[in-house]
Amino acid sequence: MGFVDPLKDLSVPEKKQAKFECTITKDVSKVIWFRGTEIVTPSPKYEIIDDGKKHMLIINNCEFDDEAQYTIEALGQKSAAQLMVEGMRLSFVQPLQDQTVKEGNSARFDLELSHENVPVVWYRNEVKLHVSRTVLIHVEGKRHTLEMRTLSLDDTCQIKAEAKGIYSMAKLTVVGNCASSFPFHFCFISH
Known part of the structure; x- marks a missing residue:
């Protein structure tokens, strides 16, 4: 045969x-x-x-x-x-952008994929993020948003979005709130 x-x-x-x-x-x-x-x-x-x-x-x-x-x-x-x-391979039409925010504020990371209905997994310093009181995830078609609320200085990190094996990364920098009503600047950092 x-x-x-x-x-x-x-x-x-x-x-x-x-x-x-x-x-x-x-x-x-x-x-x-x-x-x-x-x-x-x-x-x-x-x-x-x-x-x-x-x-x-x-x-x-x-x-x-x-x-x-x-x-x-x-x-x-x-x-x-x-x-x-x-066909068109999955790609980031709009990748993540680095952000610098003041302590106590929110950071919002937006991305857009080339395809709809593709799940995105979000990471903070390589640790998977889950929805909570301070972490919100929103999806609308090809657009995906991660919102992190009430940030502290400890939240400075690397944010990563992963979709079917492709990645987009951005740096989140949280800066302290400095009082600037004096000739010298005082920063109060709570530990």
Whole structure:
């Protein structure tokens, strides 16, 4: 047994259908499809068509996450091909900007992504931020906002936004409130 028509690499536009096809020299009722090392099973995402010598794997609504090597295995023989998904890659249209704010005030970090419905995870010095009384997170389409309220000098940090493996970072600097009604400046810093 061998492959008359082995699998061929495919490049399809984002959201479109990809169709891997191959023909083998004899009728085989059962073949196994793999995505990388994982076995592919029929689902709304994957359609598997076995028609004697002709075998097809259809991938519906292709996303960038579907890019991988796909392999068919029949009677110990294998054929593999790569799927590439074309389209606009996720990027930061508006990245984060550094901010300097006075102690007791709020800082607001805005960013805009190239795609909608992409989750963003916010970090403060590499520690994941969670919504609280002083931390607010807002999403509207492609725009994501982090608001940090009632800041203290200890809140000076690095802010990072992560979306599907891409990052945008900014520095948050909190400065003390100095009384300037005297010829000399007095800063009262509470510890």
